Amino acid sequence: MALSRKNKQITIQKNEFEILSLIKEGMLGTCTHLMSEEERDEVAQTGKFRGEITPYSLTFSPLLSEKIIEQSRIGDVLEFVCEDKVVGEITLKSKFKTSKNVKDIFSPNTCSLDDLGKFCIGGEFEIYNSHIKKIKEDFIRVKNNINAQKITAIVSSFDPLHRAHERMFRWTIDKADLVVIFLIESYGENGLEFSVKQKYLQDFIQKYLPPDRVFVFPLKNIDIFHSHLNPVLESVIAKSLGCTKLVVGQNHTGLGMFYYHNQPQTILDDFSKECGIEIIVLPEFVFCEECKMIVSTKSCPHGLHHHMKYNSNSLRNLLRLGIIPPSVFMRREISTSILTHLFPNRFKNMQKLYNDLFVTSEIVERRKDEEFYEQLLKTYQMTYMV
Numbered sequence: 001m002a003l004s005r006k007n008k009q010i011t012i013q014k015n016e017f018e019i020l021s022l023i024k025e026g027m028l029g030t031c032t033h034l035m036s037e038e039e040r041d042e043v044a045q046t047g048k049f050r051g052e053i054t055p056y057s058l059t060f061s062p063l064l065s066e067k068i069i070e071q072s073r074i075g076d077v078l079e080f081v082c083e084d085k086v087v088g089e090i091t092l093k094s095k096f097k098t099s100k101n102v103k104d105i106f107s108p109n110t111c112s113l114d115d116l117g118k119f120c121i122g123g124e125f126e127i128y129n130s131h132i133k134k135i136k137e138d139f140i141r142v143k144n145n146i147n148a149q150k151i152t153a154i155v156s157s158f159d160p161l162h163r164a165h166e167r168m169f170r171w172t173i174d175k176a177d178l179v180v181i182f183l184i185e186s187y188g189e190n191g192l193e194f195s196v197k198q199k200y201l202q203d204f205i206q207k208y209l210p211p212d213r214v215f216v217f218p219l220k221n222i223d224i225f226h227s228h229l230n231p232v233l234e235s236v237i238a239k240s241l242g243c244t245k246l247v248v249g250q251n252h253t254g255l256g257m258f259y260y261h262n263q264p265q266t267i268l269d270d271f272s273k274e275c276g277i278e279i280i281v282l283p284e285f286v287f288c289e290e291c292k293m294i295v296s297t298k299s300c301p302h303g304l305h306h307h308m309k310y311n312s313n314s315l316r317n318l319l320r321l322g323i324i325p326p327s328v329f330m331r332r333e334i335s336t337s338i339l340t341h342l343f344p345n346r347f348k349n350m351q352k353l354y355n356d357l358f359v360t361s362e363i364v365e366r367r368k369d370e371e372f373y374e375q376l377l378k379t380y381q382m383t384y385m386v
Helices: 014-024 037-046 063-071 131-146 163-174 194-208 231-240 269-275 312-320 332-342 350-357 369-380
Strands: 008-011 077-082 085-091 094-097 119-122 125-127 151-156 178-184 214-219 245-249 258-260 263-265 278-282 285-288 293-296 307-309
Touching: 008 063, 014 077, 014 085, 014 125, 014 131, 037 094, 037 119, 063 119, 131 178, 131 214, 151 163, 151 231, 163 178, 163 245, 163 285, 163 293, 178 194, 178 231, 194 214, 194 332, 231 245, 231 269, 269 278, 312 332, 332 369, 350 369
Parallel strands: 008 077, 151 178, 151 245, 178 214, 245 278
Antiparallel strands: 077 085, 085 125, 094 119, 258 263, 285 293, 285 307
């Protein structure tokens, strides 16, 4: 929508726009507006909003428009502007000072108020052309088409997608009518681009999983999930979409797993009981040299010196160095997709290189980088000579 001059305008960032879209669609709890000061204090004191567990208050302090907020009055209509476009509006119902004792949904990992505005705004708001709304509608359509009752959620960056993820997918699909994969942004500068991850994830689902029973919900340009510091927030978005289970790995950064009377406990146990969503904590998956297959550390009788681990950081570092991970770690289609993106037009004489090394038909075919990587990986797997 073009810029309008009839109302005061608040400039927001892309991340803030996406979070507002999640709030409006009720995907961060039952609250679909920006909270007032009283509601914020309720969350700060009880950890709940109207009886529902809420990890962060849904308050907003627009840093880029402090003067406009300060000059605004209750009842004013303020337009949200993102990337020079009007993307929504809010009818100002309350305005109050920020508090250093409260972490809001827009800056959950901020330790100080140095990067926050002076005032929070509260009230009902609208978001125009929300793609989050469209994705949610697509999900509901898929859910209704298969009459899904048991819906399981997985939240991960899949950076990169490796064999242990595959094991988790198949285990989850076996026990659910529908699996929702929340694809989140990668953490840190070394992460892969979102579009690359989305492509190889969708390609993998179409080729190796029942696509009608897996729904990918992309959370692009949203950084509140990418550090995996608050699994309760992941549980909230899964519950808000109607999921009955959430699957997490025991190595989840913010899980806080401990044992009490020899039984595993996590910080999600209370949330699970109160909100009616089952939390399943999967053990770590490894490849055992003795078992000759992917196993869990809980079920394998062999020691750690026989286990090859699926470490995402190490696999990503190999790929960024241009090294193809062995197929025992990752499927060749995923490796080739990532390498082609990281090293575009890497080979100057691709056609000659391919023809000189590999079997070709008599018809001259134009080869791509992906085909070279795939053929190279196939050759690595040949066992003619040891």
